[in-house]
Amino acid sequence: MNTVTAPTIHCIPVLSDNYIWLIEGQDGATVIVDMGEAGPVIEAVEARDLKPVATVITHHHADHVQGLDTLLARFPMPVYGPDSCRRYGVDQVVGEADSFEIRGMGRFDVMATPGHTQDHLSYVLDKHLFCGDTLFTGGCGRLFEGTAAQMLHSLDRLALLDDATQIHCGHEYTADSLRFAAHAEPDNADITARVHQVAEKCAHDEPTASAPLALEKQTNPFLRVREPALRAAIEQYVGQTLPDDTEAFAMLRHWKDDFDGLARL
Template sequence: MQIHAVPVLNDNYVWLIEGEQGQCAVVDLGDATTVLAAIDSLKLTVQAILLTHHHTDHTQGIHAFRMRYPVPVFGPALEAQRFVTHPLADGDIAHLPSIGSFSAWLTSGHTLGHISYITEGAAFTGDTLFSAGCGRLFEGTAAMMLASLDRIATLPDATKIYCGHEYTADNLRFAQYAEPDNQAIAQRISAVAEAAASGLPSIPSRLLDERQTNPFLRIRTPSLRQAIEAFAGSQLNDVEAFAMLRRWKDEFDGLSPL
């Protein structure tokens, strides 16, 4: 299995998962033209689309794309009914011959029905687990997102994380602000800046990198927990700490609360 990044729109990634004999699956489809050009230049044969959630920047290319490749669209059973031909509930598996099997995990929080696709050695986490961050809570609750991230964190350290946006550098700025003494974050900031200077994506990361640098996977780390509680001005349980960390980052990013 070989995975190609196709940058689309401002900072989205579409992922092309190439199996044997040039068969491929497309993860999310924010733009048809760019993805079709990439498929042509790689000489791939499209077998299916795997959709993580309903947001426009992940779906608006599907219609035009399917004019040329009328392939099945796997996606969340709980949302995106306009696009999805093969709805997947939590635990369902999309079997794609010559490419692989992809387990759908319901990873709600960013949206209510968001799913992540888990396969051997890789997880396509859409807007749930980002590199060094996590999606904003547009539809779900902090408890939902924390449960989703905790579940992804049960995968092996070497699992490669393919997420939906190139937000790593921005996310690491907040990570370092929240955990100034974390050397792994400092090292990753340098590595990501080097990759960017060469025009390379920062993604995929390994789950191990996320464990070491992603504050949203680290709310139980005592030093970070203390910093979150200092921001809140009170002691917090896990869900409260997660919600407060999300709020802290939104404020840091200058985003309005929901």
């Protein structure tokens, strides 16, 4: 008998622009994704009478782990995550191709997705992807530890998931990300339409950090580096022909940092 029901996903804003995801399964059993700040999560859990059964961690940055101590003091539970996060409370170390079962919810598949950091993990539960700071709605994470080749490979692998997969990422960056997307691909009507949809949601203070993978493939430049029009735009930005997709991706990331005023020159 199949006892797994489709989970309900709750989005909890914490810190300045982070999101923590609560995955609610049967009978209130809940898996928590990332833990930058415990207070709002404990409040949400108590208000909805949820029962936290596990936390999963995507990577070691403080805004994804620093609330673990407080959370675990209130709700002791197993914490899945990369080896680098043991000192923050991870006691179930997982990595590429691992999976674990949460009763009444289903199987979480773990993918190593380095690029933003070397230890970054993404988690797939049925048609949901929790990708932390690797893939953002409309963008991708900055390359703090990894290389452009690693990030491109990670994004290529995420792009192979089912188009109907709903991605859930770690920050409310969509409007900013799409501003750059529209700058890089001014003739992409899907991007223009999405810019308006996201602006509407932001005007109502609604989170925009979930989206179907199919929409990302149409509008997220970091999944579109092989599109001829975008490739031409990147080469125009750099002022030279680029030898391969990895170099084009590296320059696209640089272009975005430059656009944001973050480029290290």
